[in-house]
Amino acid sequence: MVNKESQSVRLFFMGLSIALAGAGLILGTILISQGGEWIQTGLRFFSAAGAGLSLTWKLDGLTMFFLIVLLLGQGLSSLYALGYLKEYQEKNKSLWPFLVNWFLFLGSMFGVLLADDGFTFLLTWEMMSLFSFFLVLYEHEDPANRKSAYIYFVMTHVATVLLTTVTLYLYALTGSFSFEMWAGAVPSLSTIQLNFIFLAFFIGFGTKAGFVPFHIWLPYAHSAAPSPVSALMSGVMVKVALYLFIRLVWLTIGPGPVWWGWLFLIIGALSALLGILSASVQSDLKKLLAFSTIENVGILSMALGSAFLARTWNNAWAMDLAFVAFFWHTIQHMLFKSLLFMGAGNIIQATHTRNLERLGGLLKRMPKTGLGALIGIIGIAALPPLGGFWGELTLFQSLWMNTSHLANGWSKVFLPLSIGILALVGGLSMATFVKWFGISFLGQARSPVAEKAEEAHPIQYITPLIMGGLAILSVLLPTATLGLIELPLSVLRPGNSAMMLSALVTPLNLSSIYLILLMLLTAIVFLLTKRSFHKVTATWNCGQPLTSSMQYTAGGLTNPIRVLFTKVLGSRRNVEGDFAETRYSLRSLTYEGKLKEVFEDIFYRPMIRGLLWMSSQIRKLQAGSIHLYLGYLLVTVVVVLILGR
């Protein structure tokens, strides 16, 4: 049963969203190719000059870069949603809540990126939180989704409280909401004031970006949202939070003391490590990707930290490298994470399960989705030919260059340590995505739903492939990508940054030549072997029939990680064997593995318990007796009269 009206609504609005994104991209490209002053100084528009509470907007190179990321994300996610929403349409679920919030969410992200004063920023930021909350809540029939959305709502509002406080504080200090005035007032502020402002920004934006320990909402919300929304939230929204770090911390209240850089670096390393560790042991298709987002945000935060440290130590090369790594990885992560969420969306629509243990053998049934996902995991696991590798390599270089700063002894300890952590994270992310891909796409189906899976709607596998193609192009044509990165660099780093970029272009160009050669070589080898050595035989299986239970399970594949990091992950396992007569014949074996959400247990549960206790105390005031309420009234009147004398 196809609902005609809802069909045309879906086509029209998603088409509109794609067209707008396309128009925006073309306009952006024209603006960039014309170049000019606006990249550094910023282009103000729709802004009444100096009037109290007007909304002011500014477009400069930094904003432009993130706008391009947002427009790419918007266009491709909308294209994907065009196919994805078909399922809801067939279920006769109203599409309006999705479409309206989709546009408002995108619009508010534009607003956050373009905002040039604290008030505009807060307004659009709050809108962004609210509409993404509604989008997470779109599949509200499932109580688990409602809980996820609720956690998101609470966490994001805690962040907003801090941001509102600090915005008003800065307003009280400077008498203006404009970012420029704030930056101008910074030299006159004391270190304590600056640190307070910084910490509030850090926690506020860090919550949205998903820094450990403020990350707990992220795996819930990103996995509960419909896949196009997850793609947008993971690919773009976290980047918006990181953009604000640059806009408000680096450009406005910076440079700040050294420890800011260290905080970014250490929290980043912590997020990366814990994110990928948690990801590796997840068996939920989308939750795993969400945890991997935390990891990547951690890597981006490490790049920011390295840039901050380099700025305090006047290490221009390290700073440039850190920023190139940051922006490079931002683009790449947007492409790959959106791609993977789309792939996950296809799997979920085909099998209606998110549990990896019930998937398997999907490559045979959904080959095109599988191809897209393969490109995605190569990128996200930072394997050489694709972009993820180059970003992390540049970050390694930046961190390493920072260790050369002689004056600070800590740099000799923590920076190599963070390099080590980054390497460990790279290795673990490889394991994680081997698991993600291997368990869901390879081997045999582990459940009837996986056996009956069918390839998704063409749009739904073409979009990930487009993203994969873009990712490959971004490496094949590094001049274009680095040209894009030059936009924010020219804002952040006054002076000539061309040398750095041209120095980077050469190895990347070379690598792309190698890549082409490699691909050609593979193609030739493949064509040659296909004809001569292709032989199909049965898998050797001890003479037993081959069943799906012989394969690795999702839990089993990463069990070593689970065991190694018991303390960090809070993992527990319970194996019970039911033996028949001797220890050599086993009737059945039950395995139960549990993961504790360590941060939820250490930080959040006691906090929630305290809050509930306080609420129950306050509730005693609410006895429901009219006489008591009137008593409050009398006491209040008397007290007010006495005080007001």
Added chain:
Amino acid sequence: MIGISENGLNLVLIVLLTSGLLVVYSARVKNALSWWTLQTVFVSLLLIAEGYHNNALEVMIFGVLLLIAKAGIIPILLRRVLKESNTEWVGEIYLKRAMSLIFAGGLSLMAYEVTQPLMALHSGYRNGLAVAIALIFYGLLLMMTRKVAIVQVLGILLIDNGIFLAGFFLTQGMPLLVELGAAFDILVGIVIIGILSKQMLENYDSLNVDHMRSLKG
């Protein structure tokens, strides 16, 4: 208000305060209502006298309207509710009548205490303001320590009289429109409360506000 002699004003204030205390002390709802009506009549008379002495016709008209609306219509409405619900006693809880009277006395002292900074006023005004605030306190006290809904309404009416008097003495004549609005506000309020208490009668078969506890979630 220059016109009323200080003695006359004090006499009216004594009547107002005493009737307020008697509302608190009454055992039967009907009596309390009568004492309140008496009080309202005197409030209206005060207004009419003021208008007469100042040759302000509109103030006099307003006083007459107040007399009709508050001292006429409201008592009739409330008496009807009383008859329908067979309510006779005020239903003391927490404080018995005598004890409430002592508390009311304490609150009157408190009212004089809180109006201390206005000592500079004309002494009649000062007394008037203290009485007005005392009436507000009586109203709250009454609402707190009685369980029949009609007595709660009486409490509101006492507070209304108190607020009206306070406004009268402090501003020496509020804009007519505001006074009219305030007077008809309370009239409409009483009509609504009459309807609500009917609802309450249907649901609980009594006007005991303790039943409202069951509404708490």
